[in-house]
Amino acid sequence: MPTKVLASRFNTLKARVDKILGSASETNRNTTNYTYGYGQYLGTGTDVVALNPNTIDASDYKLLYINIQKIRYHQIGVDAFTTLAYQIGDFVTNSTADKVEEAYMAGLENLATSMESQRLLCHPSQAILQTCDDSTSASTWNGEISHIFKVNFSDAQARRQYFNAGGKIRFQPGMSYVGGQAKTLDWKQTLSEIGTVDFGCQATTVSSGIGQAYGGIGHDYMSSSYQRAYYNAGGGVYTPNQFTVYAMELDDKTLQFKVSFNDPSYGNPDENVLAPVTSSTLFFRPFGQAPIDGATNYTVFQSLPTSTSVSTL
DSSP: OOOOOOHHHHHHHHHHHHHHHSOOOOOOTTSGGGGOOOOOOOOSOOOHHHHOSSOOOHHHHHHHHHHHHHHHHHHHOTTTOOOOOOOBOOHHHHSSSOOBOHHHHHHHHHHHHHHHHTTTOOOGGGEEEEEEEEEEOOSSBOEEEEEEEEEEOSSHHHHHHHHHTTOEEEEEEEEOOOSOOHHHHHHHHHHHTTOOEEEOSSOEEETTOOSEEOTTOSTTSOOSSOEEEEEEEOOGGGTTOEEEEEEEEEETTEEEEEEEEEEOOTTSOOOOBOSOEEEEEEEEEEEEEEEETTEEEEEEEOOOOEEEEEEOO
């Protein structure tokens, strides 16, 4: 006898999907639920057991799969996820009514497990890069110079949903120099080898693998004082020279970042750095579209945070 797919089983799957795609309502950052919730509209559906303990409405079944599509496209991209038809058993085989195929339901449950474990991912094709805050130093400099700015969200929930959906604050330091001074050349190398530094939900990462990124420093682990999220040091005799990113929380909807270029002399005469450095920062903003149910639809989109400069280089 075929395995029955109970409406209660459908409800359990729907609750798992809604938890990822829906509102980030958990405020206790010490719980796993804190990192659930993209803040997206779930559509008009029902918990079918409450409506009818015996049947799963076709429109609810379809809406569930559409929401699964949105999540998976968002996480791994359109090309990596092959959609299936909204499969049900045919009327002839089932004799009395169309029924959800058990094997298909089991496949969706396994997919939900993958979506849960990868809930913090946002595929680059499902995001846009937008300017956050930029600063450029003088053409010659010495000592420590810092670029400090705030990132402002409309409220604490918007902040959670931005980072839960894979949103990031991206740092791209740089220097242009064509001269021959050894120290300036070392600064140029130190900065160029970094690539990009991403401050995300639970970690700070660096694209190149160069330097020290702090995997425990992210949106959900902030304090009211600066914590070092990333640094890279100069080479050889220039090891004391460091590029560092610090992060702190001003309140539940505001983060502050400090981008430091430190060229210490330790009390000894020290030549100037002979080229300006730039601190460019970007919002990696979840904002995706995909072909869903015969039309191009949004997958996950987040409102754009704002930035406020505190000090420039």
